[in-house]
Amino acid sequence: MPVSRCLALSSLVILFVMMCSNFAQAQEVDYASLEVRVEGIRHHPGEVGVALFHSPKGYPVHIEHAYEVEWVLLQAGQTVIDAVFEGVPSGAYAVSVVHDENGTRKLERNTLGFPKEGVGFSNDQKVILSAPKFSKSQFLLAGGENKHMVI
Numbered sequence: 350m351p352v353s354r355c356l357a358l359s360s361l362v363i364l365f366v367m368m369c370s371n372f373a374q375a376q377e378v379d380y381a382s383l384e385v386r387v388e389g390i391r392h393h394p395g396e397v398g399v400a401l402f403h404s405p406k407g408y409p410v411h412i413e414h415a416y417e418v419e420w421v422l423l424q425a426g427q428t429v430i431d432a433v434f435e436g437v438p439s440g441a442y443a444v445s446v447v448h449d450e451n452g453t454r455k456l457e458r459n460t461l462g463f464p465k466e467g468v469g470f471s472n473d474q475k476v477i478l479s480a481p482k483f484s485k486s487q488f489l490l491a492g493g494e495n496k497h498m499v500i
Contacts, residue, residue: 379492399432405483409445
């Protein structure tokens with residue numbers, strides 16, 4: 350085989366490998382991670398559910414609609430927990446927290462609809478006359494970001 354043909358063939362192989370590499374990089378999704386620290390938990394037994402929502406559907410208390418939920422069983426006297434969400438695609442999210450004191454994994458409410466158990470929300474939103482909206486609690490997660498928040 351002549352040298353010029355070998356060089357041309359080598360160039361084509363190198364070009365093909367570079368194109369495949371660029372295509373594979375373009376197909377990679379850059380995921381984020383989110384660490385949520387919940388502070389000020391009452392000294393009651395139970396567990397704390399930290400729910401990560403990717404849309405307004407179900408936010409903030411219908412955690413069955415959450416993108417991901419992490420439940421942390423409380424130890425006696427524990428007032429702080431950490432929940433970590435790994436491999437989260439970039440986008441807009443909101444977090445809600447429920448201190449489930451009686452094991453139902455649902456938020457208990459009084460006759461007026463206000464929470465009987467501890468709650469918390471991203472962006473330091475509060476229950477005033479109703480639960481906060483997703484739009485008020487949302488934040489952006491960028492690909493490759495390692496975000497930390499305290500609720």
